[in-house]
Amino acid sequence: MSFNIEELGRWDDKIRELVARYGLNCYPQEFEVCDHNEMLGYMAYTGMPSHYPHWSYGKSYERQKTMYDYGVSGLPYEMVINSNPCLAYLMRDNSLLLQVLTISHVYGHNDFFANNFTFTSGTDAKHVLEMFKNAANRVASYHEDPSIGIDEVEDVVDHAHAISYQRSRNLAIQKLSDEELRKRAWERAQPSADPWRDIHPTPEYVAPDFTKTPAEPVEDLLLFIARYNPYLPEWKRDILQIVDQQTQYFMPQMETKIMNEGWASYWHHKILNELRLPQDMHLELLVRHNQVLRPHPGGLNPYHLGFVMWHDIERRWNEGDTGREWTDDSPKVDVSTLDENDTPGRRKIFEVRESDRDQSFLRRFLTRELMDELHLFQHERRGKERVVTKVSNEEGWKDVRDTLIKSVGTGSIPVIKVEDADFGRNRTLYLKHYHDGRDLQLEYADHTLRHVARLWEREVVLETSINGKGSLLKVVGDSLKIERL
Amino acid sequence: MSTIFRPYTPTSQRSDRSARDRMRHRQKIKDSIRDNIGDILAEESIIGRDKDKIIKVPIRSVKEYRFIYGENSPGAAQGDGNQKPGDVVEQGNQDGQGQGQGAGSQAGVDAFETDITLEELIAIMFDDLELPELERKALKSVLSEDARKRKGHRKAGIRPRLDKRATARNRIRRKLSVKGSRGVDVEGEEQRFPFHDDDMSYFHIAPTTKEASNAVVFCIMDTSGSMGTVKKYLARSFYFLLYQFVRQKYANVEVVFIAHHTEAKEVPETDFFHKVESGGTYISSGYRKALDIINDRYHPSLWNIYAFHCSDGDNFYSDNERALQAAEELCKVCNLFGYGEIKPSGSAYYSGSMLEVFGQIQAQNFHMITIEKKEDLWEGFRSFLMKDRGSGVSAHGKVFGNSEGAAAAAP
Structure with a gap:
């Protein structure tokens, strides 16, 4: 180990000073130092210190380990959990620079977790770890129950996993109760107020069907089945709810991958440049930073895309180039006279980190110029090959963008x-x-x-x-x- | 509020949390392979001599299915600026969605197919078979021909076996003794002290006896006109299992293929499975042939003999008595002798059966099974090996144990 805990603590103090100066609003932070085996273990269980058992996590572990052992893929530098206090792991074999980089990066995520609406509306950061622990205990108790047993439990979890993503995605949208839905259906059936009803033919009244289940189409498959299959024993119902609840926890992460990674990269970049690292560490920083943020031709690196977009938004708002569609009427200001934290660009990105998710982020802020710069294109299957069908030129860029929006997150x-x-x-x-x-x-x-x-x-x-x-x-x-x- | 750093605790102090889930996963893979073993067997040549041959086993039950988009969904990706519409970005048909599906976390398309070697496959197959007595049977001691070992020294021998170190040592010993007893100054420059014949020491090489584990598998099959392709396929799969099993247990395994209709002959593997003869069936002819070959080449004191006969049970009535007699003789020389009656898809109702005839055999190492479909193979095979345990009836209920068969045959 090329560092000790005190040393990390000293770096952390400096980093947190900057975090505070930049106005990042984080949960308290905890770091746990682990080795690569534990890292593999955490990865298999989506980072959770406790998680219900299921063979698929064993499979995931084996796969990660094989890839790691054969050098196909390395381990992530950072693994961070959306909880309050925020929990992150540091790998003990990493160099000091990587630790400092990871710590800075984690504060970026931490701020994002604590402020982005998908997280604040959909997850309960204070009780995440308890929730997982509690669920793990319950599932374990079903394993040990002689009338149930591990085979039956795993079967049910298999079924539940198959449709776990079949649930509502935007957690900020409030769910209505059956009563409210019926009320809404009734209201819809009523003739609308029409100032010209004397000359319009009277629309025929269609009575809403109140007997139908569900009253309106429902996305939450697991919860629906748990509620409406009367023959499910209580423990199966519980497992369906557990799986759904844990999927809900991961929804915001899926929904904000590009924003979240971009945001964390934006801040680790800023913080590390401000830290005035000694020269050897600075050279390593350049290498590592580029490894994480390099574009992946033929694919898409969310770190890179997010990083570039956050910088682009900041630059555009500072230059007053807020786009044709999103005009900002505030008068143009000379950015150089302002405090760095108070520029229109900086204020804008803080606003966006709170109010957007990947799909809206891309739709609102991915400009044609930026797409050109990134050489984004669209590909489709033609027979056995995948073929480029559109590139981001005058007529194609919107289609490419829309395809991208469709394929990110949920x-x-x-x-x-x-x-x-x-x-x-x-x-x-x-x-x-x-x-x-x-x-x-x-x-x-x-x-x-x-x-x-x-x-x-x-x-x-x-x-x-x-x-x-x-x-x-x-x-x-x-x-x-x-x-x- | 300050950040908390929790220091590293060595792994040995923690429990391996994923151990059980990994075990469950491996169990799933094994189960999946076992479920598919019928399909795998259909592809393999019975003598899979190449242990390292790689077999692709589709593992269905460990795939995690979800609703996902299919092939016609477009993707977006980043290029290097040289892409034009019409360029091919991905060749060939990759399973599932290829790369370049864009950012974000794909729900995960896992095309799980595992490559295992034949050797591993067999190991998995026999892993928890809970092998019966077979393992306890003493291996026979045979004077093996090619294994030799150095054993002591001799004064005479051929040049290549000269032990130079011992020879040099002998010479020095003699030199010192000469010097000591006669007081002759042998160290002088002019004094030579050459090797003497008595110094020479040669390795002695002796042939060793070795625990030889020889086994021969007799695959006897009815190739009369009534044995169609399906039946042969089932038979072949069974022989494959038997051969692989025996090969696990013995170092030196040979296979003899005997095809018979009214006459029997020894044939190479390809003919065995692909040639169709016409005409009637004398089962006894196959058994006689096997007995002859055993007499000639595979003496029971040197060889462990496994014989298995597959037929559809259509035998000339007049031959039944002779067949029974020959079968009993085979039982005496074989470790295990089995008879499998192959009756695919209900043909049992209109063709003859040898089950009753062979039911009279009292020998403990004789076993009968009926095979109707692929799924019966494994169960049948299990029960065949279980024979020594005296459990004639398997859970599957398709298997007729000796004692039960005898009871049924008794008037």
Whole structure:
């Protein structure tokens, strides 16, 4: 180990001084020093100090370890948990510079966790660790229960994992109770106030259907099944809720990957440049910083994209170049006379870190110029190959951007909702895929439907569109049946 | 409020939290391989002599399925500025979505297929088979021909076996003794002290006896017209299992293929599985042939003999008596002798059966199974090996143990 705890503490003091000066608003921070084996362990369990057991985490561990052992991929420098106090791990074999870099980077994440709306509205940072611990204990107790046992528990977790992402994504949107939904349906059915109703034909009154379950299509599959399958024993219901709750915790991370990593990189860059490192450490910084933030041609490095975008936003607002669509009417100011923390650019990025998620971030702030600079392009499958279909030029850039928006965060998860819990009056669960031009992968849909059926304990059908044709997927015996609608 | 740094505690003081989940995962892989073993067997040549041959095993049950987008979803990626519409960014058909799916965390497409060597596959197959008595059977001591060992020294021998160190030592010893007894100054420059014949020492090489573990597998198969492709495929899979199993246990394993209809002959593997003969069936002919070959080449005192016969049970009635007799003789020389009746998809109802005839065999090392479909293979094989334990009926219920068969056959 090339450093000791006191040394880290001294660096941390300096870093925190800067953090405070820049106005980052963090949770208290805790660091735990671990070795690479523990790091692999934490990675397999999504960083959580305690987590319910399931074979898939063993699989994840084996895969990470194999990749690490064969040098395919290194370990991340940092692993940080959205909790209050914020918990992060430092790998003991890393150099001092990497530790300092990681600490600075972690404060960036910490600030983001504490302020971004996806996190503040959707997660309860104070009780995250307890929540995971508590769930782990409950699942362990089902393992040990002689009337349940590990095999049955793992089966249920398998089914639950299959549809865990099939839930509402934007946690800031409040969920309405059944009563409120019914009220809304009734209100909608009423004729709207029409000043010209004398000359308009009276629209026919259609009574809202109050008997239908769900009243409106529901995205939360796990919670829906837990609530509406009356035959589920209490422990299965509990597992479904646990899996859903933990997925909810990870939703904001998925939703803000680019912003979050970009934000943390922006700040570690700023802080480390301000620290006046000795020359050898500074040279290492240049190397490491570039490793983390280099573009990945043929892919997309969220660290790089986010970092570039935050800088671009700051620059544009400082220069008064706030874009045609997002004009800012405040008078132009001479930035050089202002305190660095009080420039319009800096104020803007602090505002955006609170109010946006990746999809809106890209839509609002990824400009054509920046896309040009990054050489973003869109690719599609043609036969066996993937082919470039659009590049960011005059006519293509918006399409490329929209494709990017669709594929980040939860955009890569199909939207599937429960339409009817009693389809055909025989408790068939009717699911509908809200098609946006992208078809489902049928092999996966087939098996996932089986998982749903095991939880629902009745037939499950899925409406989707395949090659432009409306289709109904049904699992019959061993095969998937596709009916044209 | 100050930041807390928790120092490193060595791993040995912590428990390995993922140990159990890793074990569960491995168990899943094994189960998955076992479930697919029927399919895997169909692909392999029965004599998979190449231990390192790599087999691709699709592992279905450890895939984590979710709803994901398919092939027609576009992706966005960063380029180097040279991309034009129409450029190919990814060749070939990669499983699942390729790279360049854009940023963000893909829900994770895992095309999980594992490559294992044949050796590993077999190990997994037999891992928890809980092998019966077989392992306890004493291996036979055989004077093996090629294994030799140095054993002591001799005064005479051939040049290549000269032990130079011992020879030089002998000479020095003699020199010193000459000097001591006669007082002759042998150190003088002019005095030579050459090697003498008595100094010479040669290694002696003796042949050793070794615990030889020889085994021979007799694959006897009915190749009469009634044995169709499906039946042969099932038979072949069974032989594969048997061969692999025996190979696990013995160092030196040979395989003999005997094809019979009304006459039997020894054939190479390819003919065994691909040639279809026509005509009727004398099962006894196959057994006689096996007995002859055992007499000629594989004496039971030197070889562990495993014989298995696959047939669809259609035998000429007049041959039954002779077949029974020959089978009993085989039982006497074999470690295990089995008869598998292959009746795919309900053909049991209209064709003959040898089960009743062979049911009369009393020998403990005889075993009968019926194979109707792929899934029966493993169960049948298990019960075949379990024979020594005296548990004739497996949980599967398709297997007719000797004692039960005898009871059924008794009037």
